[in-house]
Amino acid sequence: MKKILALLMVLCMAVSLFACAEKFDPAKKSEGVMTYAEYDAAALDAEVVIEAYVQATQSWWDNKITAYLQDPDGAYFCYEMACSEEDAAKLTQGTKIKVTGFKAAWAGEVEIVDCSFEFVESEKWVAEATDVTALLGTDELIKHQNKFVTFKGLTVVGVEYKNGEPGDDVYVTVSKDGAEYSFCIEIYLTGADTDVYKAVGELQAGDTVDVDGFLYWYEGVNTHITNIVKK
Amino acid sequence: MKKLICALIALVLCLGTLSGCHGTKRQKAFEIPEEFDSEKQYTITFWAKNDNNTVQQEIYKNTVASFEELYPNIKVELKLYSDYGLIYNDVITNISTGTTPNVCITYPDHIATYMTGDDTVVPLDALMADEKFGLGGSEVRFEAPKKDEIIGKYLEEGVIGGVQYAIPFMRSSEACYINKDLVEKLGFTLPETLTWDFVWEVSEKAMEKDAEGNFLVNGQKVLIPFIYKSTDNMMIQILRQQGAAYSTEEGEIGLFNDTAKEFLFEIAEHTASGAFSTFKISSYPGNFLNAGQCIFAIDSTAGATWMGAHSPQGDIHEDRKVEFETAVMAIPQFDTENPSMISQGPSVCVFNKPDNGEVLASWLFAQYLLTNDIQIAYSQTEGYVPVTAKAQNDPVYVDYLSREGEDNDLYYDVKIKATKLAIEYTDKSFVTPVFNGSASLRNAAGQLIEEVAKATRRNKTVDDAFIENLYGEMTSLYRLDGIGGGQSGRAELGELPSTAVMLLSVIGAAWVFIGVYLLIGYLKKRKNQGNT
Numbered sequence: 001m002k003k004i005l006a007l008l009m010v011l012c013m014a015v016s017l018f019a020c021a022e023k024f025d026p027a028k029k030s031e032g033v034m035t036y037a038e039y040d041a042a043a044l045d046a047e048v049v050i051e052a053y054v055q056a057t058q059s060w061w062d063n064k065i066t067a068y069l070q071d072p073d074g075a076y077f078c079y080e081m082a083c084s085e086e087d088a089a090k091l092t093q094g095t096k097i098k099v100t101g102f103k104a105a106w107a108g109e110v111e112i113v114d115c116s117f118e119f120v121e122s123e124k125w126v127a128e129a130t131d132v133t134a135l136l137g138t139d140e141l142i143k144h145q146n147k148f149v150t151f152k153g154l155t156v157v158g159v160e161y162k163n164g165e166p167g168d169d170v171y172v173t174v175s176k177d178g179a180e181y182s183f184c185i186e187i188y189l190t191g192a193d194t195d196v197y198k199a200v201g202e203l204q205a206g207d208t209v210d211v212d213g214f215l216y217w218y219e220g221v222n223t224h225i226t227n228i229v230k231k
Numbered sequence: 232m233k234k235l236i237c238a239l240i241a242l243v244l245c246l247g248t249l250s251g252c253h254g255t256k257r258q259k260a261f262e263i264p265e266e267f268d269s270e271k272q273y274t275i276t277f278w279a280k281n282d283n284n285t286v287q288q289e290i291y292k293n294t295v296a297s298f299e300e301l302y303p304n305i306k307v308e309l310k311l312y313s314d315y316g317l318i319y320n321d322v323i324t325n326i327s328t329g330t331t332p333n334v335c336i337t338y339p340d341h342i343a344t345y346m347t348g349d350d351t352v353v354p355l356d357a358l359m360a361d362e363k364f365g366l367g368g369s370e371v372r373f374e375a376p377k378k379d380e381i382i383g384k385y386l387e388e389g390v391i392g393g394v395q396y397a398i399p400f401m402r403s404s405e406a407c408y409i410n411k412d413l414v415e416k417l418g419f420t421l422p423e424t425l426t427w428d429f430v431w432e433v434s435e436k437a438m439e440k441d442a443e444g445n446f447l448v449n450g451q452k453v454l455i456p457f458i459y460k461s462t463d464n465m466m467i468q469i470l471r472q473q474g475a476a477y478s479t480e481e482g483e484i485g486l487f488n489d490t491a492k493e494f495l496f497e498i499a500e501h502t503a504s505g506a507f508s509t510f511k512i513s514s515y516p517g518n519f520l521n522a523g524q525c526i527f528a529i530d531s532t533a534g535a536t537w538m539g540a541h542s543p544q545g546d547i548h549e550d551r552k553v554e555f556e557t558a559v560m561a562i563p564q565f566d567t568e569n570p571s572m573i574s575q576g577p578s579v580c581v582f583n584k585p586d587n588g589e590v591l592a593s594w595l596f597a598q599y600l601l602t603n604d605i606q607i608a609y610s611q612t613e614g615y616v617p618v619t620a621k622a623q624n625d626p627v628y629v630d631y632l633s634r635e636g637e638d639n640d641l642y643y644d645v646k647i648k649a650t651k652l653a654i655e656y657t658d659k660s661f662v663t664p665v666f667n668g669s670a671s672l673r674n675a676a677g678q679l680i681e682e683v684a685k686a687t688r689r690n691k692t693v694d695d696a697f698i699e700n701l702y703g704e705m706t707s708l709y710r711l712d713g714i715g716g717g718q719s720g721r722a723e724l725g726e727l728p729s730t731a732v733m734l735l736s737v738i739g740a741a742w743v744f745i746g747v748y749l750l751i752g753y754l755k756k757r758k759n760q761g762n763t
Contacts, residue, residue: 045688102689107514107546114685163281163311164288219518219546 026125027072036074048103052076053125054095055148058188060088068214070127075146077111094124109217129212136176149215156207166192170200183223199228261353263361264587273592274306275333283313286612298599301372305592326351331582333593340670342396342580353581355395358594375598376619385618388662389578397578399618400600403533404572404653404660405464409558413448413526424567425560430457430527434506453524455508458516460530462509463677464573467663469494472565482666482714486676487702495683499693502684511681518546523553529562532614535649541639559648574660614649668714675709
């Protein structure tokens with residue numbers, strides 16, 4: 001009898017523990033934090049408070065860091081967040097942070113500027129690339145601004161080093177259905193020693209490629225490429 | 232006790248020795264060699280800045296190749312940058328490791344900071360005057376300009392503390408690129424000399440909208456009538472034009488004054504209406520100008536190829552461009568009888584190295600950048616002005632200027648108009664004093680405008696209290712309270728190196744220990760004498 005009771009108690013405890021364990025919801029926001037819809041609706045120059053997961057960062061410099069953030073509903077580009085070198089090392093992919101700053105637009109890129117952040121305890125979350133190939137050339141594309149995206153079957157038109165030689169940004173012009181688009185290897189995101197930087201340098205006009213990257217905007221779509229695969 | 236004190240003194244002295252060893256070996260001052268060793272192989276590095284311009288990149292490469300033909304024993308390794316700030320950061324980083332470039336395109340403000348290292352930058356007075364290797368010297372293998380063939384005003388800009396530390400490479404100024412059609416559509420006629428009042432008046436008038444929210448003047452949803460690219464230049468020039476303080480030659484800061492404050496209130500007013508914005512807030516003025524979304528775009532004359540309906544360079548898609556006539560005028564003035572505008576553009580400095588021959592090779596290359604072919608070719612890439620009268624008077628260059636508007640490439644009218652403007656205003660141009668900290672002061676000057684514009688856009692109150700607080704913040708952020716004429720000795724000599732401070736502290740401590748030791752000995756002796 002004792003054995004049965006003990007077994008039942010263990011079983012009850014296990015069941016209650018399972019019941020107590022909260023299912024991870026990557027879209028969950030803390031008190032006082034905007035949803036993506038609220039952020040999207042906020043006017044330019046308004047103060048914004050958002051929570052999202054780091055997808056990538058550019059190089060840390062002078063106590064500042066630029067970060068690509070995303071949550072299940074949308075994405076954010078946080079330009080030159082105040083950040084110590086020690087904290088920069090902790091901004092690994094999937095880390096959840098709360099950012100306070102001002103919404104701004106620069107050359108079409110909607111971003112958060114003059115911002116600071118704090119870490120939020122959470123499980124990590126990494127965005128899957130959204131395939132936006134079909135949206136190229138449409139007004140729908142900008143709705144995915146800053147997201148981690150993928151484009152399939154683009155044709156390389158040309159590759160140009162910003163400085164005429166490797167070591168700085170690389171401008172990659174691609175085409176789809178007769179229209180050309182300017183994408184970019186941002187040196188502070190993917191440095192000259194990265195595989196993608198080297199891969200881009202080997203592309204030839206006419207090559208067909210699949211491209212992953214962050215849907216940055218500069219006077220039009222200007223994806224910051226993170227991976228490129230020649231077909 | 233004796234043992235303990237001896238051990239302490241020994242420890243202190245050892246620390247002193249160690250800290251003395253920690254510092255880098257002092258670099259000896261450069262001395263011009265009697266001869267240039269043509270048999271010895273030299274490799275020199277040249278860090279150059281271009282304006283994202285492939286033609287400029289090619290000119291640099293061709294310059295290196297033609298120089299190496301003249302001097303087969305000198306190999307020049309070229310490193311290209313598209314931003315002065317990046318060169319500055321890299322040089323600063325490399326000073327501590329002794330790996331500075333040999334020759335570097337730079338701004339005099341930056342050189343003042345480089346000079347905080349001992350003998351880091353080579354003084355050029357003796358080199359320029361040297362009979363053999365100086366400007367146009369007897370043993371120079373190319374036709375270099377003589378000193379008096381370099382435009383005196385430009386040459387003076389490289390003098391820091393009475394010593395020539397830089398030679399000019401190219402000169403430019405700022406220009407106001409104007410959509411003349413929109414000005415006239417608003418009922419105005421461009422005056423002979425642009426004034427701030429005129430620009431503000433037209434800009435405010437342009438803000439009128441129709442019922443659908445389109446601007447009446449351009450029929451678009453977007454219009455920023457007045458955009459300034461370099462707000463540091465903006466603040467510096469408005470202070471100069473009104474005779475207000477900025478800084479003295481000795482480095483005394485005068486920026487935070489009432490004239491600046493009044494101008495900042497004006498900035499707030501026109502930002503609030505949407506009539507004014509800056510590059511940092513909104514993006515490149517040229518992009519808005521070319522899309523018919525800006526009326527007055529102020530940018531460098533060296534950015535002229537990006538300006539205008541038919542600009543050979545641009546970042547916006549062709550279908551966003553609109554047709555309009557581009558007027559190129561001097562920046563707005565307060566006193567139309569006495570206009571003034573800033574002189575800017577790249578200079579060249581030479582870094583010191585242990586091998587005098589290597590420095591001489593570097594100087595020869597720097598001097599080569601002043602030859603006519605290079606001066607003319609590079610100046611034609613943008614609204615740059617050659618820095619020598621020799622190049623400016625060259626028939627090739629004179630012909631170039633005469634062919635304004637023949638095409639939208641080499642003879643692009645906006646570019647040549649901007650160049651002519653920079654030449655015309657040479658005598659009315661000015662530079663700001665250079666001292667250790669002048670680069671920070673320049674940043675602070677621009678940031679005042681940026682902060683006021685941002686605060687206004689964010690519906691903050693910009694009043695006396697805001698400005699006073701902003702002055703304090705900028706002083707602190709750019710560490711401007713540590714420099715100034717009131718501490719001229721400090722400004723000239725700079726802070727003591729940390730190793731020197733440590734060494735002096737250790738010596739002081741050693742003397743204290745010795746004193747204590749002697750005092751204890753004396754007291755013991757007296758006690759013993761008293762006991763007997």
